[in-house]
Amino acid sequence: MQANWLEALVRLLDEAQRVFVFTGAGISTRSNIPDFRGPQGIYKDRSPVYFQEFVASEASRREYWAFKLEGYGAFRDAQPNAAHHALVTLEKLRKLNLLATQNVDGLHQAAGTSHERLVELHGSNRSVECLECGRQESPERCMKEFEASGEPPKCIACGGWMKPAVVMFGQGLDMGRLRKAQACSRAADLVLALGSSLVVTPASDLPLAGVQAGAKYVIINQGATPQDRLATLRIEGDVVDYLAAAVARL
Ligand SMILES: [Zn+2]
Known part of the structure; x- marks a missing residue:
């Protein structure tokens, strides 16, 4: 210094x-x-999933949750x-x-x-939210369910799609x-x-x-x-x- x-x-x-x-x-x-945008950043090797794709396609939801599950341990333990x-x-x-x-x-x-x-x-990776009713919870349940089934998790209140409570590419x-x-x-x-x-x-x-x-x-x-x-x-x-x-x- x-x-x-x-x-x-x-x-x-x-x-x-x-x-x-x-x-x-x-x-x-x-x-x-992990730094997502820097020289060693994760986005160097994979293209981001846009919000519009997440809403429209099952394959994109699966891809996004797989990406989030990959980084989950690091975020949870930091x-x-x-x-x-x-x-x-x-x-x-x-x-x-x-x-x-x-x-x-x-x-x-x-x-x-x-x-x-x-x-x-x-937003924050420390919670997930429902796209339909806005219900928030900690990511634990969704991560476990996705890890076990490979199916994008749904809201326990209304059945809407859950997503990490972060601003995605394509979202304002x-x-x-x-x-x-x-x-x-x-x-x-x-x-x-x-x-x-x-x-x-x-x-x-x-x-x-x-x-x-x-x-x-x-x-x-x-x-x-x-x-x-x-x-x-x-x-x-x-x-x-x-x-x-x-x-x-x-
Ligand atoms: Zn809901």
């Missing part, structure tokens, strides 16, 4: 009162969550790391306005970030979640973009809403982002190291 970057981060966090945090895959790498915990501390210090994440691993929730301070923009983001995140970003005095390459829109526009409204801006990521020139502080490195060290000093 570079001492001057850490000092600057501590100072900005210390001064801030309403922090908007935006997180991407980089915050969960050290929790052994534990939050020091960066997830540091963001919980930030909330306890009453500095966290909102945490919006692109991740579907549920690790912010697992670490203890409270429901009203958390927006999971792309939930507008309610997006608006809440936009409003909190605009109200922030400090925006942190953590472990995101900031290329997947419209999610990656969220930090900009706060920056354009006058917030200071910290980007911590491994690799360049298109928003680097807007940053008050740009830290090239692992978010877990810097964030945990900085929050421990508040």
Whole structure:
């Protein structure tokens, strides 16, 4: 870690009162969550199932559930790391306005970030939902049934198709979640973009809403982002190291 970057981060966090945090895959790498889009990403070798295909075709439902079952063990067993915990501390210090994440691993929730301070923009792999009645449950039953029968699982209440409660390719983001995140970003005095390459829109526009409204801006990521020139502080490195060290000093 570079001492001057850490000092600057501590100072900005210390001064801030309403922090908007935006997180991407980089915050969960050290929790052994596979990166779906990176160079070793799963989508390198298989094409994604689109929502419209899932609704229309039994073969696509089977393909999607097979893909989800493959990753299920890793998601179920993953534990939050020091960066997830540091963001919980930030909330306890009453500095966290909102945490919006692109991740579907549920690790912010697992670490203890409270429901009203958390927006999971792309949903969560920690629950499944019925396409008909919206009923949600934990994935255990559906995964077991699919593993045993190879048949896409159905809702126990209405018989509709169940699917992991994540935003699939071809599905739009939930507008309610997006608006809440936009409003909190605009109200922030400090925006942190953590472990995101900031290329997947419209999610990656969220930090900009706060920056354009006058917030200071910290980007911590491994690799360049298109928003680097807007940053008050740009830290090239692992978010877990810097964030945990900085929050421990508040
Ligand atoms: Zn249902």
